[in-house]
Amino acid sequence: SQQGEEDPQALSIQEGENATMNCSYKTSINNLQWYRQNSGRGLVHLILIRSNEREKHSGRLRVTLDTSKKSSSLLITASRAADTASYFCATPPLGAGGTSYGKLTFGQGTILTVHP
């Protein structure tokens, strides 16, 4: 079963515009991760935000986390055609005693298309 839901399911923008994707999850977490998947390829890790962090930046990426609402957002600024891909949020749910070996539960993803 899917842990989270991404919103929107699909997003189409022009090069240079910003893209914002949202993710909601259901259980308590220690961290939340965002991955990118190009068509026909595996997933590539983009960024990890810990539960005690509210915002994190990496290059053109900005991630926010609101644990009270169990939601996260990924912002890609100044998008490029090469950013066209599916984007997934993923969480390793907390296990007993706050432990986790890191198995990930993914959302359904947002398909981003950036037009040149």
Added chain:
Amino acid sequence: GAGVSQSPRYKVAKRGQDVALRCDPISGHVSLFWYQQALGQGPEFLTYFQNEAQLDKSGLPSDRFFAERPEGSVSTLKIQRTQQEDSAVYLCASSLVLGYRGASQKNQPQHFGDGTRLSIL
């Protein structure tokens, strides 16, 4: 190699046949995961290895699915008596560090292979 390698990239089999999918993780990575990804969906967890030990197989859909990692490196996912609903992309991922305990954050990102696209006719 530099990344996680999976073979074959594509596999077509007739219903009822057995298939074996191979994963070569990044050298030295302790953790190895298998995921199943249906078309248009996010990956779903199948099973997890810590070195050669299979610590979690709760995601395996049925007893037709079997995974092993006998020497703690290469892993094989085997599906017996395949059925059409087994058609999916099977992704393997490896990670250097296990996870975390309490407040000690040790989670490392997972490195994915490009997957095996399995089609059952």
